[in-house]
Amino acid sequence: MSTLELKSVSRFFGAYAAIENFNLTVASGGRTAIVGPSGSGKTTLLRLIAGFEVPDLGTITLDGVTLAGDSTFVPAHRRVIGYVPQDGALFPHLSVAENIGFGLPRGTENRDRRIQELLEMVSLNASMASRWPHELSGGQQQRVALARALAQSPKLMLLDEPFSALDSGLRVSMRKAVSKVLSDAGVTAILVTHDQEEALSFGDQLAVIRQGRLVQAGAPKDLYLRPADEETAAFLGDALVFRAHVSNGWARCALGNVIAGNAALNGHAKILLRPEQLHLSRSTLFPNSADGCYGVVVGSDFGGDKCTVMVQLQAPLSEDELTIPVRVPAMDCPGPGTRVHILVSGTAHSFTADRRALSPS
Known part of the structure; x- marks a missing residue:
């Protein structure tokens, strides 16, 4: 389990500050939801943590190891961070099993067993291993995407609005299922969402972002009952x-x-x-x-x-x-x-x- 720390992180696109002076700590094994309106900088923040973007200022550390800051930058493929995008982004030409095992070298011992373990972990029947992505429902595709992200035992899991395309009933059940999977695996997780109910119920920490800045962070119940300002109060319910x-x-x-x-x-x-x-x-x-x-x-x-x-x-x-x-x-x-x-x-x-x-x- 890993502790993530962001200290004074900023990312500029020309004169526009997508993320500005952002400070946040995600405890080891914890689940943090980052919520904010569209265009507030949520996805940019996740891309900075994943290594898809380079911060202009500040430092990002994981387990005390600097991933970005000063003259240091660890590329995304070396960060051991799992990433589940909004649409799952499965490879259409690969079966479910091959999607899950994409990052596992072929010919390695127990590769097939690991794929079966991951299918079971995300509550998918073993018979689905041979199916193609287009034969799956939206919820099943998201489970496969999660299994693929878990395949390499990541230190940190990043979830970029993974339930937004699902209907409301399925969204709730998927959120609970994913939360349980991550908790059972002991993986530190960050969920980015614009859905207030989703943010309040996902984890043990909630962070509100507005115009690239952290407005408030803490226990979800504390933010709901004692928000920093009226705008945050209205946004959370x-x-x-x-x-x-x-x-x-x-x-x-x-x-x-x-x-x-x-x-x-x-x-x-x-x-x-x-x-x-x-x-x-x-x-x-x-x-x-x-x-x-x-x-x-x-x-x-x-x-x-x-x-x-x-x-x-x-x-x-x-x-x-x-x-x-x-x-x-x-x-x-x-x-x-x-x-x-x-x-x-x-x-x-x-x-x-x-x-x-x-x-x-």
Whole structure:
């Protein structure tokens, strides 16, 4: 298992900085997801790690060995790093077995056995060894690509949006399968994706990249609940941001009093809540509650098992007739005109006026 370190890495294309002053550590045996919008530099970063691109500044080390930096550059074929591209990129003229064994020298002892082991590792039947790539489903092709990348026992595995071409159901099952394979093999892995759910569920570290710069890195749950800024909050999921006054561990906002995530904060701020923290019920159940707030349903969107209800908050807590979305079970979806009561659970994350996360005063 291997530890990867990127220190002050930059890559320029003319005056454009595709990656700029990027610092990241991926722990040995860990799984890191790098997420960001299209054009943020995700693929360029992966190509720098793989050795397909040369950094203009900074160093990249693996297990303490410098792969790129100063006057050192180890070419891609000598880095022992596996790479699975977005489309799998199987050789159409080679069978499944020959695709998997492409990097294994012919005539070597146990080559066929190694191919069979890899087929089993990625949960493909041995009978598929003789098939051609065009005879496989998208998910099967990605499994073959993963097996091929694992064939030479890489120190590090790089996954460049490998599930993006799959339908949603298959994408989830493939993500879980690949994660298990890598974990069982003890291979350090990096997944690049623009899918927030995929990024949050893949591994033990999440890194958000924007315009070539690292915005925030840490445990997925920490980034989801305590993002560095509003843009990151919105990118990682539905976000509700309210103006508030924070005092004595409470944030007073349009939803009433909400527990502040940092009791040391005081003053005007913006707070973040996730939709799942809001709980809606008909106001007749809480006719005179001092907790939470009241509103009127002005519309709804049916989404199968859940319904998104648009609620217009009522004065005095809401100063400007704020309308917010609240998710409820479809069977409990109230109709337009229904007066409802909203309670908030959990704590609120706070931002300063310039949208950065608040620090203790």
